[in-house]
Amino acid sequence: SQQGEEDPQALSIQEGENATMNCSYKTSINNLQWYRQNSGRGLVHLILIRSNEREKHSGRLRVTLDTSKKSSSLLITASRAADTASYFCATERRDDKIIFGKGTRLHILP
């Protein structure tokens, strides 16, 4: 498969809790990105972390990258109902292809 893997496939949490999603990939990368997709709509870019970075923050988002383990995590703090969506990691490989995983479906419970 050309894809990475997100884990878990689905996640349900209470509003206000933190949500953590993980991504593993197979080849060396230039950067790793996270995107959000609301049901059936186009993906929206959230955050990008370069291969030489270990952690990055943007608002309520925190991304970590461990290139030795070929893995990344996305933490959403203080979740809100509007965060309900699917989240995808995408890796920009050395051959410049941008490859997506299958996504994590996040459901925020009221």
Added chain:
Amino acid sequence: DSGVTQTPKHLITATGQRVTLRCSPRSGDLSVYWYQQSLDQGLQFLIQYYNGEERAKGNILERFSAQQFPDLHSELNLSSLELGDSALYFCASSALTGWDEKLFFGSGTQLSVL
């Protein structure tokens, strides 16, 4: 609104037919990507164009072809359609400055092959 326009939004056709999906990138973006999204396969990279030239190829079937025109819009042609080709097809564009490419996605074309 991402600035990427895809038409049509929905397409219903029969097996064996041929269809053309169209994408207009964001103003100023030179690179166009095509992805296929299905429930069981996730988001599959098909092909990328940059300024009219093919730049990268993914798992694109031989029955599928694409091109990018001088005005930078792109078309994805799907022929000899099969039931399994039913999926959401996305186009995305980027400026392709060399580093840290962020993709801007269109709203997709939902293809149903009956």
